[in-house]
Amino acid sequence: MSNQFPARPELQSGSWHFGIVASEYNRDYVDGLVNFAKDELLTIAPKSEISIVRVPGSFEIPIGVQRLIENRIVDAVLGFGVIFDGETMHAELIAGAVTTALMNLSLQHHTPILHEVLVVKNDQQANERCLLPNINRGIEAARAAVRILNALKSLGKE
Template sequence: MNQTHPTIPTPSRRGRIALLASRWHPELVQRITGAATQELHRLGWTAKQIELHELPGAFEFPLYALRLAEAGQHQALIACALVVDGGIYRHEFVAQAVIDGLMRVQLDSRMPVFSASLTPQHFHEHAVHQQFFHEHLAIKGVEAAQACATTLAAHERLAPLAG
């Protein structure tokens, strides 16, 4: 990935980040989590501060995210999945439920939650699509990590206003 690295604002305190990973299409989801982890390292988080949590699918993310938020041990969470159209409409409902649930967790817990849970409109398991998503998902992992760092820095700047 020959991507330039813009200057990303990062918080002065880098706490633990949870990465949720769906086991559906693991070879592609790993591209998201691997790129996100690598970018978080580049931005100053250590290996001990980044935790990978594997779940059967994206549908399980919201409840698990809520439990992680309630435990209060993480600064943020990044959910990583690929919800694909297998020829039935269920994928749209799953994707919407996951995004709605993650947003609810974020608003209720006040812990930033990021989604790199992607739902391509047309996904086929042939070599051309596999190659495209192999590259595209790595970019999405980097973008999720950068959004996480930037948002945490923005929240940090708001902290004095809350007092």
């Protein structure tokens, strides 16, 4: 696991519309991701709008992302969920399905989707990645969202 985030992108003068689709399952941890991401997005791009959609669990994140993209004008979507790895293959199966679905949606709709559905082994890992700023994956996703939007802008329209 890398503890080094890319540097914060420069302050953006324009405005974007970000969507966040967040799982209600393991909500305390997911709320940490959402709150850190919102703060980071508004620090980098203060004129931006953020729409938040809640879904029951991580498995439902792709359908929430799909509806958000189809029904609203969003420039990028961040998906947040926390799955605890247990004794069965359940976590692995859910995480794999979500990963594939989010990548397919991103390519199909030409919309960046930032994947932060975390599979963790214990509360310590969840706490470090969701509730503390040092390696917070919400911050990481926010920075990546701005970076990919800047990169796509530099490539021009389709």
